[in-house]
Amino acid sequence: MVTIREIAKQSGFSSATISRLFKGDESLAITPKTKEKIITTALTMGYDRSKIKTTLYKIAVLFWLSESEVQEDVFFRNLKDGLKKYGKIAGMELVFISREKGIESIPEDVSGFIAIGPITKEELTVLYEKGIKGVVRGINPTPKLFDTVDSNTREMTREAIDLFLAEGFTKIGFIGGKFFNPSTKKEELDNRERAFREHLANKGLLNEKYIFTKGKFTMETGIELAKEMVDSLKDDLPEACFIASDTIAVGALQGFNDKGVFLPNQMALISVNDYEMAKFVTPPLSTFHIDIEEMAKSTIDLLSDQLVYPRDITKTILLSANLVVRKSFIPFTNSN
Incomplete structure (x- = not known):
């Protein structure tokens, strides 16, 4: 078992200072760099993290989303809650920063950052040049500079198509939003659409x-696109449709209903996210369950790993998802 005396010898600071720090003594006057060095040394030596009662690191969470986007998308609300939960367990003080304030407002004493939302390559390059460790949740324009945590939506898309094909469907449609590239200010293909086209x-x-x-991943987008599909194709609708998110799917259900298209009799649907509302729409959505809590935990774990064990390479975690089968699509193997 690692002792405070051993940590003192390794770090070069007194046992008294380390003891007061680990007990959470707020009157202790030490610099953030000294604090970080002591804690990092202790954790590297295998000291029990639970015995350190002070905050280990201050972390900037770059929440590059508007309040309306967060309120509209339950995914980001739950992710924010998950980061707070696991950040606290890891001894992190999370400081949330909005896109309006920009990276210029990041406190000088932060040990790392987490980026949520459409951050630019230019912004990430500035953070890299400052030597700040970080994790990007979602699309990472600088994967060789910072770690990445994301859902494996490409694999979900391929799995959805294969499930449709196994049922004998060959006319397969797609409804989704676009990825807005913050660097080019242009809309691009979302990963799900790319995978759909390729597969x-x-x-x-x-x-x-x-x-x-x-456009955006909203219910309004779903309503509009479902109606456009019916108006454009009339009686030649796809037999099955993969929809990029539950939010769009809920809107699409309304759009199809308004146009007199009855689901799943006329078209099978699979979506992504497994939001709570997916259970209560008509028909209830078959959708891939993205474990938001595990995503938050993985993000915190990756950042903690970097801070304790600095490395020259980056890591990428792609979280898989299981299909939750409901009435919008029931595979033959589940129908018995």
């Missing part, structure tokens, strides 16, 4: 007329 093209079944995408 169906490899099967020789890609049909452009069944793909409807635009």
Whole structure:
């Protein structure tokens, strides 16, 4: 068992200082760098983290989303709560910073950052040059500079298509939003749409007329695109449709209903996220369950790992997801 005396010898600071720090003595006057050096030394030596009662690190959470986007998307609300929960367990003080305030407002004494939302390559490069360790949640324009945590939406997309094909569906559609690139200020293909196009093209079944995408991942987008699909294709609708998110899917259900398209009889649907509302719409959505709590935990764990054990390479974690089967699509194997 590692002792405070051993930590003192290794770090170069007195046992008394280390003891007061670990007990959370707020009257202790030491610099943030000294505090970080002592704690990092202790953890590297294998000291029990639970015995350190003070905050280990101050972490800037770059929440690059508007309040309306957060309120509209339950994913980000839950992710924020998860980061707070696991950050506290890891001894992190999280300081949330909005896009309006920018990276210039990051406190000088932070040990690391977590980026949530569309951060630019230029912003990340500035943080790298300052020597700040960080994790990007979602699309990372600098994967060789910082760690990444994301959902494996490409694999979910391929799995959805394979499930449809196993049921004998060959006319497969897609409804989704666009990825807004903050560096170019232009809309680009979302990863789900890319995977959809690639996988169906490899099967020789890609049909452009069944793909409807635009704008943000909102219910309004879903309503508009579902109506556009019906107005455009009329009686030649796809037999099955993969929808990029539950939020869009809920809107699409309303749009199809308004147009007199009855689901799942006329079209099977699979979506992504497994929000609470997916259970209560008509029909209830079959959707891939993204474990937001595990995503928050993985993000905190990756950052903690970097701070305690600095490394020259980056890591990427892609979280898989299981399909929660409900009435919008029931695979044959689940119907018995």
